[in-house]
Amino acid sequence: MKKVKVLIVDDSAFMRKLIADFLSEDVRIQVVGSARNGEEGVKKIKELNPDVVTMDVEMPVLNGLEALKIIMKTMPVPVVMLSSTTKGGADNTFTAMEYGAVDFIAKPSGPISLDLHKIKTELTEKIVLASNANTKGLVKHSGIGKNSAEVQQRYSKIEPCRYVQPNANSRQLICIGTSTGGPRALQKVLSDLPGNLNAPILIVQHMPAGFTKSLASRLNGLSDLSVKEAEEGDILQNGTAYIAPGGFHLTVARSGKNLVIHLEDSPQRNGHRPSVDVLFESIGELKGIHKTAVIMTGMGADGKKGLMTMKRNGEVRAIAESKETSIVFGMPRAVIESGLADEVKNIERIAESILKFV
Template identity: 85%
Template sequence: MKTVKVLVVDDSAFMRKLIADFLSEDDRIQVVGTARNGEEGLRKIKELNPDAVTMDVEMPVLNGLETLKIIMKTMPVPVVMLSSTTKEGAENTFTAMEYGAVDFIAKPSGPISLDLHKIKTELTEKIVQASKANIKGLVKFSAIGKKPAVLQQSYSKIELCQSMQISRSASISSSNPRKLICIGTSTGGPRALQKVLCDLPGNLNAPVLIVQHMPAGFTKSLASRLNGLSDLSVKEAEEGDILLNGTAYIAPGGFHLTAARSGKDLVIHLDDSPPRNGHRPSVDVMFESLGEISGIQKIAVIMTGMGADGKNGLMEMKKKGEVKAIAESKETSIVFGMPRAVIESGLADDVQNIERIAESILKFV
């Protein structure tokens, strides 16, 4: 296997050494250099041609966000950001994702993390995966506007209005949905979710449940950000939420999300049972719980992400009811792990580039 060459960019000498030491302990990784700020980082990228870069956000001379913008415009390379778990840190993280970062690592203790060793495994795995990322997809997405066009090519606004008017009265406030959209994603997911949710209409005749692999402290900011960009209502899921059409619920970091009937309503439940596939929330756990709900058509969507979370849950869900499954294509997936697992298992009813996933959802709805 090819050794992954990594450049570490951080203004803290302590953090540069700590990160470099952690990465160097993995046989798959070679740290080829370090840089103290974004300006030096840009010079080192040109000089060393790394396969991946770790970058802090707050740095003197040229901060991480501005550096990232320049990298993606002039010499694209996979970047993993290091972020604090503060509200400001979370907002900067999603800005970095928008600019083209592959992924991020949450520092356990803020800007100077003496216990960064807690995430050593996560750091090395994300760097290895980042080195394989679809860099063309990252560059393409970073050029997309914040409020993309709602529909694509063959699915016209007139057709959408006609189809939505049929059940408009039910879609406005129904807490007894007949269809349910469930989305699972991981690395590259915030970008993919932004594209898909912004392409769906606000009067969507179904609720949307979302598992995005992300640590606690970030999912609330993600929901708030997407709520401001999408015509849908988007919120971080809470225990006891009643599912409403036209609303998207994002599983909070650190909790599995499930749903079950309560009278005529469908209600969200959260729990902190052990991680599945190394994840909490897990797509498999959500899909399996939805498979137990009868009388509702499910539209399952698996998008960019490493691993295979979602495949087994989708298999179980398909055994128990009517399910249409959509997988993101290799062409637009930042990491083609989760969609590949679904496609190669023969579970996907449709495979689409990210630009057409909302269109595919609407046809099934």
């Protein structure tokens, strides 16, 4: 079995040792080196050619964000950031995602986390996953999007579901599910949608508590839509995107003429809370509403069962992100291979497809 070669970049000798010890216990991983700052990390990447890099943000000489920019420009390699759960840490995390980081891990208790063992399993799993990430999708280049027709033709065997184009007065809902690589994908899709969109948007992004509020705030500033972290009792409004808060499932129910958000902390589904399946199953119970479901980059199959429920219960159009632009082609693949996707689109064409249906 070929092991995943990992380089650890952190200015704390204690953290470097702790991370290396944890990773070395996994038979799938080989720690090939470590670096004390971003500058040293860039040099070690050239020397050691790792499959994955773990990167701290706050470091002397060259910090993690600046190092990440250099790495993605000169020698793209999957990078997993180790982030603080403070607001500043969350903001840096999303900047790192924009620069090309595959994923992040929230440190349990600050820069020097003595209790790092709490995230040991998550760290090793994310590193193994990152080793298979689509690095081409991480780097912005002018070639992306030119093969959309080819992508759609390749999946033309998928039979579109029976769908009645809604009129301007029809009630409509858009629901989006995504995971690894999702923040960048959401930024692209939401920023391409108009502020006067004739539907509310419900979003599940797999992310821990403490980060979804910062994600919503960031996307709100980059989009003409209103974007917010969903709250218990929110009444759905057109032109507003609601992001499920980390640690809570998001569901929707009728209350008179309104559609109202409910949050629950019931057990995880598919290893996640929030779960895309929980949201989609909830939406599937709503009758008389035209629905557009979108599944984008992410590991696993969360969303597939929920989409099946939606399709059994009423009108829904499903869009899946293509393999070409997915950072991790897990969730979209599950939907496509199940025959549930009506359209398969590169990320920069998904907003266009949404608008075609609403």
